[in-house]
Amino acid sequence: MTISAERPEVVEAMVPPAIVEPRKGRRGGEWLSQHVGTATICGFLGYLLGHWLGNYIGSAYPYIANSGQNALAALLALMFMVLGWLLGIGALNYPLAKLVGREAKGDVEYSGWTRYFRYNLDHKVVGIQYVVGVLLFFFTGGLLAMAIRTELLNPTVHVFSADTYIKIVSEHGTIMMMMASSVIVGPLGNYFVPLMIGSRRMAFPRIEAFSLWTFIAGYFVIFSALAYGGFPTGWTGYAPLQTQAGPGMVSYLFGFAVISIGMMTAGFNLAVTIINYRAPGMTWSRVPVFVWSIIATAALLTLASPVLAAAGLFGLLDRTAQTAFYVTEHGGSSYLWQNLFWFFGHPEVYIMALPGFGIVGEIIPVFCRKPLFAYRIAAAGMIGVALLSFFVWQHHLFQSGINPDMRPLFMLTTELISIPTGFIFLVGMGTLYKAKIRYEVPMLFCMAVYFNFLIGGISGVFLSDVPVNVTVHGGFFVLSHFHYTIMGGLIFAFFAGLYFWLPKMTGRAMNKKMGLWHFWTMFVFFNLTFFPMFIIGLLGQPRRVFTYAKNLQTLNEFSSIAAFCLGASFLIFVANLMWSQFIAPEKAPSNPWDSLGLEWQTATPIPYYNFERIPVIMTDPYHYSEIGAPTLADFGDAQPAYPSSSVATSTDPDQ
Amino acid sequence: MGSEENDLRRIVIIWVVLSVVGDLLYWLFVGPHVPPGRMTTTAKDNQFDFNVLMLIALPVMIGVWEWLGYAAVRWNARRKDMPESVGGPVAAGNKRAEVSWIVITTVAVLFLAVFGIVALYAGNGSGGGEGPNPIQQPAGAVKAETAALAGNGSWSPNSNEVLPVQVIAQQWKFTYRYPTFGGFESPDLILPVNTEIAFNVTSLDVIHSFWAYQLEVKADANPLENNVAFTKTEQLGNFEVRCSELCGIWHGAMFNPGKVVSESAFMTWASSTESKNATNTANLPPFAWTYAPDANGAAGGYYPDGGVTPYSTVEIYGSKQPS
Numbered sequence: 007m008t009i010s011a012e013r014p015e016v017v018e019a020m021v022p023p024a025i026v027e028p029r030k031g032r033r034g035g036e037w038l039s040q041h042v043g044t045a046t047i048c049g050f051l052g053y054l055l056g057h058w059l060g061n062y063i064g065s066a067y068p069y070i071a072n073s074g075q076n077a078l079a080a081l082l083a084l085m086f087m088v089l090g091w092l093l094g095i096g097a098l099n100y101p102l103a104k105l106v107g108r109e110a111k112g113d114v115e116y117s118g119w120t121r122y123f124r125y126n127l128d129h130k131v132v133g134i135q136y137v138v139g140v141l142l143f144f145f146t147g148g149l150l151a152m153a154i155r156t157e158l159l160n161p162t163v164h165v166f167s168a169d170t171y172i173k174i175v176s177e178h179g180t181i182m183m184m185m186a187s188s189v190i191v192g193p194l195g196n197y198f199v200p201l202m203i204g205s206r207r208m209a210f211p212r213i214e215a216f217s218l219w220t221f222i223a224g225y226f227v228i229f230s231a232l233a234y235g236g237f238p239t240g241w242t243g244y245a246p247l248q249t250q251a252g253p254g255m256v257s258y259l260f261g262f263a264v265i266s267i268g269m270m271t272a273g274f275n276l277a278v279t280i281i282n283y284r285a286p287g288m289t290w291s292r293v294p295v296f297v298w299s300i301i302a303t304a305a306l307l308t309l310a311s312p313v314l315a316a317a318g319l320f321g322l323l324d325r326t327a328q329t330a331f332y333v334t335e336h337g338g339s340s341y342l343w344q345n346l347f348w349f350f351g352h353p354e355v356y357i358m359a360l361p362g363f364g365i366v367g368e369i370i371p372v373f374c375r376k377p378l379f380a381y382r383i384a385a386a387g388m389i390g391v392a393l394l395s396f397f398v399w400q401h402h403l404f405q406s407g408i409n410p411d412m413r414p415l416f417m418l419t420t421e422l423i424s425i426p427t428g429f430i431f432l433v434g435m436g437t438l439y440k441a442k443i444r445y446e447v448p449m450l451f452c453m454a455v456y457f458n459f460l461i462g463g464i465s466g467v468f469l470s471d472v473p474v475n476v477t478v479h480g481g482f483f484v485l486s487h488f489h490y491t492i493m494g495g496l497i498f499a500f501f502a503g504l505y506f507w508l509p510k511m512t513g514r515a516m517n518k519k520m521g522l523w524h525f526w527t528m529f530v531f532f533n534l535t536f537f538p539m540f541i542i543g544l545l546g547q548p549r550r551v552f553t554y555a556k557n558l559q560t561l562n563e564f565s566s567i568a569a570f571c572l573g574a575s576f577l578i579f580v581a582n583l584m585w586s587q588f589i590a591p592e593k594a595p596s597n598p599w600d601s602l603g604l605e606w607q608t609a610t611p612i613p614y615y616n617f618e619r620i621p622v623i624m625t626d627p628y629h630y631s632e633i634g635a636p637t638l639a640d641f642g643d644a645q646p647a648y649p650s651s652s653v654a655t656s657t658d659p660d661q
Numbered sequence: 662m663g664s665e666e667n668d669l670r671r672i673v674i675i676w677v678v679l680s681v682v683g684d685l686l687y688w689l690f691v692g693p694h695v696p697p698g699r700m701t702t703t704a705k706d707n708q709f710d711f712n713v714l715m716l717i718a719l720p721v722m723i724g725v726w727e728w729l730g731y732a733a734v735r736w737n738a739r740r741k742d743m744p745e746s747v748g749g750p751v752a753a754g755n756k757r758a759e760v761s762w763i764v765i766t767t768v769a770v771l772f773l774a775v776f777g778i779v780a781l782y783a784g785n786g787s788g789g790g791e792g793p794n795p796i797q798q799p800a801g802a803v804k805a806e807t808a809a810l811a812g813n814g815s816w817s818p819n820s821n822e823v824l825p826v827q828v829i830a831q832q833w834k835f836t837y838r839y840p841t842f843g844g845f846e847s848p849d850l851i852l853p854v855n856t857e858i859a860f861n862v863t864s865l866d867v868i869h870s871f872w873a874y875q876l877e878v879k880a881d882a883n884p885l886e887n888n889v890a891f892t893k894t895e896q897l898g899n900f901e902v903r904c905s906e907l908c909g910i911w912h913g914a915m916f917n918p919g920k921v922v923s924e925s926a927f928m929t930w931a932s933s934t935e936s937k938n939a940t941n942t943a944n945l946p947p948f949a950w951t952y953a954p955d956a957n958g959a960a961g962g963y964y965p966d967g968g969v970t971p972y973s974t975v976e977i978y979g980s981k982q983p984s
Contacts, residue, residue, distance in 0.1 A: 168910045240907045246867040246884055247909055334885045335953055340868060341883070375746040377753040405870065406881040407792035407862075407888035414778040421774045428766040431725060436758065438732040440668070442746045445737070453729060460725050464718045471777040473710040473787035476879045477697060480870055480905030544696045546874040548905040551913030555901075631748030 042123045045094035045219075049226070052090025056082035077325040080234055080256040087230075088223045088264055096125040097216050125219065127211035130612060132218050133197025134511065137504070139222050140192060143185035144497075145576070146225075150178035152573050155535075155566040161553045171552040173236030173254075180228055180241040180258060184265045186492050187354060188221055188272065190361035191307070194503045195276055195300045197511060201605035202294045204285025204623060204639065206615045209278040217272035224265040231257035240550055242351075245332035245343035249324060256325060263318040266311040266350075269357075273307025276300055287623035287639070294603060294627055295378060298385045299364025302392040303357050309396075310353035317346035344406060348399040356395040358492050360388055362459075362499030363430045366452040369506050370437050372601045373449035377628040379436025380429075387429030394423045404475045413472050420470035427463055431456065446599065447521035451502030454529045458494025462487055465540065483543030486536045494532060501528075501579070509594030512587055513610050520582035527575035534568035602627045602638055617641070668735070676727055680720035687715055697875045700900060700921065702893040703788030704877035710780050710787075717769060790862060790871075790880025790888040793950070799823060799857045799891055806859055806889075809840035812948065816841040818924035823857040826850070829952070830862065830869035830882035833911040835902055842931045844948035845938040850902060850919035852876075853927035854894050862888040863951045870906035873919065875899075881906055887950035894921045 060079025064070040320331035330336035619642035629635035805823035808814035864882035904915035
């Protein structure tokens with residue numbers, strides 16, 4: 007069936023624009039051009055310059071010079087470091103050239119493995135770079151978690167000093183939050199959204215690459231806190247403590263500002279891409295559910311992150327320019343930080359949940375061989391969660407002394423959000439109904455998302471009830487709750503997505519046996535680690551303590567040992583990744599799961615411009631097990647349309 | 662293979678049985694022991710709330726898990742004679758299922774919200790911090806609090822009067838002032854039984870959170886802010902106070918024991934401590950809802966001349982400020 011016969015009016019849209027092959031870089035000059043190495047050098051030089059400048063300015067002010075803490079020097083050093091990093095990687099080549107009225111030199115696209123170390127505009131390269139980036143964040147934060155659980159093995163024998171412990175807790179929380187806000191949107195969102203909507207590129211490739219390199223810069227900024235003596239506030243950075251803390255706080259505030267710029271840019275790039283770059287025929291009722299989750303997330307990223315950047319800016323001004331935004335006795339308010347932070351922070355929580363919903367919605371039909379149940383409800387659920395998420399933030403402040411009139415309102419809005427969240431469960435359960443379920447590794451991770459997120463979601467209802475909140479606020483119950491939603495939901499979904507799509511991204515299959523070992527150890531020990539924490543919380547252990555009541559030692563020990571095993575389960579993943587991708591790579595079939603998704607209909611490896619001809623989409627990608635199902639898309643003459651491309655494994659043009 | 666009705670009927674029957682058994686077991690054996698016990702009205706009420714939520718949550722969780730488990734076993738592709746999945750419009754949605762799901766979840770959620778709001782008002786704020794102007798409060802609280810600030814409050818055993826107690830948090834300890842007993846300050850939190858207590862929580866430096874665990878009271882301590890929480894003691898015994906908001910390095914070490922004693926014993930302790938501490942009390946700042954931090958407080962270092970003179974806050978807080 008060809009589209010030209012049925013709908014001649016769209017044929018024109020199919021005519022591809024001429025593919026411009028990227029200009030290859032000069033072979034000999036590769037190491038002289040810009041890459042991670044030059045970025046590191048420029049970042050380091052920027053750091054020195056900023057530090058010197060800060061000290062030079064500070065020396066004129068006795069209260070800075072005499073304090074022994076020059077927050078200004080720390081801030082300027084970090085600012086110039088990020089600027090140098092971006093300059094060194096080449097992120098500023100284009101805007102700077104335009105600024106002085108010249109044409110930019112053109113985007114040199116390198117081929118080969120070195121392009122992964124460069125400012126690359128191909129969304130597929132950026133996606134892979136993001137995978138490495140988020141894993142870097144994730145494993146660093148994970149090691150810190152191991153340190154926390156080591157300290158909590160015993161209430162009286164201390165491995166770390168109270169000071170070191172609180173620094174570790176703060177770094178763990180902050181790094182993990184930074185990671186989690188990008189963990190799916192960055193790698194899988196950037197990589198697969200254009201492929202799923204039938205686009206050749208992102209709307210703003212430069213901004214996409216910019217978001218990646220600011221994200222990586224954020225890693226260095228937040229780690230620089232340790233060099234400045236750490237920060238004692240946890241990831242929430244509550245204000246009078248923030249004002250009191252040492253210069254490590256600058257790294258926290260500026261780190262979040264940098265990350266939020268990355269989030270903002272990534273968000274609006276994705277939103278614009280999804281709105282404007284859909285292939286002809288890709289109507290809103292045919293968009294894959296993962297794309298729905300990404301556009302809902304992108305809206306949150308774009309609208310919530312600026313608040314964090316502004317909040318961080320106020321904090322930095324308080325520290326460096328002696329303003330008093332958060333200093334109550336000078337006319338500011340410590341509540342201001344709490345409100346700004348959670349006004350960002352609660353949408354942030356859904357930034358960390360929605361992409362996970364999208365992934366399970368995308369993967370479960372493939373392994374059930376059934377259409378997604380109630381597609382419209384799934385999309386409505388995601389949009390509903392995204393909208394409501396802006397109206398619930400004060401539930402973090404129920405006991406803080408806010409206007410008591412607000413508490414019933416925020417209790418109501420918070421509980422309302424469980425209605426659209428419930429939609430996601432309806433969709434999953436309906437799809438499982440009378441399916442023929444194949445238990446591949448990604449499917450197991452998706453089932454685990456439902457298992458874990460149920461506990462996380464239901465415990466959230468307890469937290470939203472103000473009377474019960476008096477018991478559980480600020481204790482291990484909350485801690486367990488959000489680990490169940492973020493780790494149990496998002497991170498499990500991330501691994502589902504990784505196992506599902508890595509064969510497409512790299513052309514190499516993951517080892518199934520090791521994948522199963524990874525899944526079962528991670529699932530079992532995750533629950534053994536965090537479920538006891540609900541009980542620990544109910545028994546009265548506050549968060550972020552280095553010591554606790556003696557009667558809680560058994561539970562804490564149990565949780566710690568399970569946590570070490572949970573940590574070890576990621577070694578299996580790393581081993582699998584190394585083995586299957588580098589040591590003994592096995593070529594993956596071009597559509598190993600028999601998915602109907604558009605992203606699987608391109609060649610493997612995916613050509614630079616994704617689709618040789620822009621496909622014309624004719625239906626949604628969930629017509630599994632349907633006799634006489636319509637063809638997904640018309641690819642023109644260049645590629646065989648589904649189903650032949652998914653069956654054949656030898657269509658790869660390049661290998 | 663069974664028909665559609667058979668599968669659904671089986672799921673529903675198993676669900677009903679498991680839910681009833683689960684709820685009964687929970688209500689009879691777990692519910693009465695849910696922390697933090699029944700030492701005060703708020704502890705008792707909030708325990709009841711927790712248990713009601715649990716009675717609703719358990720069937721939901723059992724339902725979803727049962728569905729997942731049933732699907733995992735029953736519709737497993739590795740089973741012999743598994744028919745192929747059926748696609749098409751039949752599988753892509755079911756109006757009745759969708760509408761009933763939305764209606765049921767909405768009703769459950771609205772019930773929970775209304776229940777929570779009623780419980781919050783009935784429990785006089787349920788022991789949570791309500792800020793400086795509480796709206797859910799026991800009778801007589803306003804009178805007692807106003808008198809306490811004016812310095813002419815009084816409390817006597819068996820009078821059913823509200824007892825105002827001030828909780829002052831600082832890095833890293835709590836101290837307590839009793840305005841109806843001359844405003845003496847004590848490191849011990851001793852409370853009379855069968856008495857409405859009004860905790861007035863404030864901080865001298867960073868944000869802390871006063872969490873009297875067994876009393877089921879939790880209120881953040883904010884600098885220059887009075888955060889009021891109510892509860893009524895009902896049982897004698899010891900309880901623990903912990904800080905539940907990260908307040909710096911020694912946050913984990915910020916806890917102290919407290920005690921609920923008989924009203925006459927409390928009267929004896931309070932009166933004797935008042936006279937014993939009289940000299941100290943005279944040197945304390947006059948009783949006020951909040952106190953400005955000293956030069957080493959939270960915003961330490963924010964001095965216009967880089968020296969030791971803090972900004973004056975007298976204009977804002979009037980004569981209640983320490984000189």
